[in-house]
Amino acid sequence: MKGALLVAGTTSDAGKSVVTAGLCRWLARQGIKVAPFKAQNMSLNSMVTPDGAEIGRAQVTQAQAAGVEPTAHMNPVLLKPGSDRRSQVVVLGRPVAEVDAVEYRAHREPLREVVLASLTALRAEYDVVICEGAGSPAEINLREGDIANMGLARAANLPAIVVGDIDRGGVFAALYGTVGLLSPADQALIAGFVINKFRGAAELLAPGLDQLAALTGRPTYGVLPWQEGLWLDVEDSLGLDGPRIAAQPPHGRQTLRVAVVRPPRISNFTDVDALACEPGVVVRFVTSPGELADADLIVLPGSRATVADLGWLRARGLAAEIVRLAREGRPVLGICGGYQMLATDILDDVESCAGIVTGLGLLPTRVEFEPVKTLRRPVGTAYGEQVHAYEIHHGVAAVEGGEPFLDGCRAGSVWGTTWHGALENDGFRRAFLKDVAEVAGRDFTPAPDVGFAALREARLDVLGDLVERHLDTDAVLRLIERGAPAGLPVVAPGGPLR
Known part of the structure; x- marks a missing residue:
């Protein structure tokens, strides 16, 4: 089969x-060559992809669900x-500009061409492409120049489904309202709905569901149940507000408590997911000094705004407390911006x-930011264990001791x-945690048989299972191959127009 589908959302x-990853995993199981x-x-x-391009972590996970290398x-x-107000714009894996929302408008038309060329390249290489939207297609203030939702669907003639989160409440209003706010031409590509997180x-x-179908003329393709303990590499800090990975009973006699500082521009906080998968390791995100008191390990994660987030640490009193605890011998790990x-x-x-900003002074290093971003996938050794990793940073640290x-x-x-x-490297993680536990004086022993890659694969399989068991997969396949059905009614605020 050949085709594509847009997975949009109410919010x-x-x-x-999750739905995109689940569809990729399910389609790959059917022997279909699929890409996100x-x-x-x-x-x-x-x-960072194998060829040195920076892309969203969610797309890397979706590629893994599809069984293909990310590009x-x-x-x-x-x-x-x-x-x-300002964002770095990364195009085809390389940063090209720092812009605000107004300045970004000037980039939209060239980026539209890039986007359509990438989608065309994927459709030529793969049987099916599952496209994920961004935010909501009903953000009517952003519809002009849109390249991620219905603007993409219209340009590439993609059928679309809309996902709604019933756990938040108001899912029927959100689904109906999403369609109703779209233009008739956009609505013609909205084929139906998926309800997520139902319990x-x-x-x-x-x-x-019956009333929604009567009001919109569109079916619900399935209802995905609430899945306890389901976790994937999330896209942004919204994912930190929901359930993460539940702590597992310790392998040894004591737990190891990890406090991850959560600054405003926290990035790549998925680094600590592997810690949370270890039995007996309790990971929590913190924003105040008092929350560090009982931590056996303090983690300063990555940041997209190192200097600004360092200022936030100082304003909140976290910086002084981290320095005090570290000087008393409390273990501290800094990753990228945190380093x-x-x-x-x-x-x-x-x-x-x-310009020059004073750091926390806990490591004998000096950092200078370079205009060219470092993007690579290094391999090294620590604690006698091989480590595969990736780097994304402008700041370059000159080590002067330690x-x-x-x-x-x-x-x-x-x-x-x-x-x-x-x-995520199992042998290194266990050796590091054992060292941390000894420094912290905790009777903690890492479990010898936790494989992080296998856990991620198992969660992707759960997503594939959810799609197989709870979506009308035959209908979804027809939608992918044939496109949106002709003659779908136009939904107005008061109901479908006849």
Whole structure:
């Protein structure tokens, strides 16, 4: 078969990424060569492809669900916010500009061509392309110039389904209203709906589904149940507000408590997911000094705005508390932007243009921001274990002392590295946690048999199972192959127009 589908949503975090990944996994099981696609992604969680391109982490996970290598074509435009008003624009895996919302308008038409060329390339290489929308297609203030939702669907003649999150409440109004706010030409491509995160009696939902079909002339292709413990690499910090990975009973006698600082521009916080999968490791995100009191390990994660987030740490009192605890011997790990914050000083004439800024002074390093972003997938060794990782940063750290640690260094109970994904390496993670536990004085033993890659694969299989069991897959296949049905009614605020 050949075809494509757009998975849109009523809101951000409605489940577009999950449904896209589930469809990719299910289609791959059927022997169909499938690829994910997100025309424009706004996310601070990104990853580096094998050929050195930066794309959204969700698309990398979706590619894994499809059983294919990720490429820049799968996410041709990535926006990385550095403040409330400005974002770095990454095109085909390389940063090209820093713009605000008004300045971005000038880029829309050239980016439209890039997006359509990438989608064309994927459709030529794969049997099916599952496209994920961005936010909601009913953001009518952004419809002009849209390249990620109905603008993409119209340009490529893609049928679309709309995903709604019933756990938030108001799902029928959200689904109906999403269609009703679209123009007739956009509505003609909206084929139906998927309801996500349902928990309860199916018979109570059925009358609503019937009325939704009567009001819109469109079916619901399936209702995905609430799945306890389901986790994927999320796109942005909205994912931190919902359930993450549940702590597992300890392998040894004690747990290990990890406090991950959550600054405003936190990026690649998926680094700590591998810690949360370890039995006996309890991971929580914190924003105040008091929450560090009982932590056995403090993690400073990546940041898209290192200097600004360092200022936030100081304003909140977190910086002083981290320094105090570290000097008392409390383990601290800095990753990428967090590693940069641990330096003695930071010279930033690129990201914040703040010049020289004093760091936390916990590691013997000096950081200078370079105009060219480092994007690579390094391999190294630590604790006698091989480590595969990826790097995404402008700040370059010059190490002036301490012990070598991956590409960074260690000084006493403080570690720092620019390598994302290092903790996903099972042998290294266990050795690091054992060292942390000894430094922290905890009777904690890492489990010997936890494989993070296998856990991720198992979760992707769960998504494939949900699609297979709870969606009308025959109808979805027809939609992918034949496009949106002709003659779908136009939905107006008062009901379908006749």
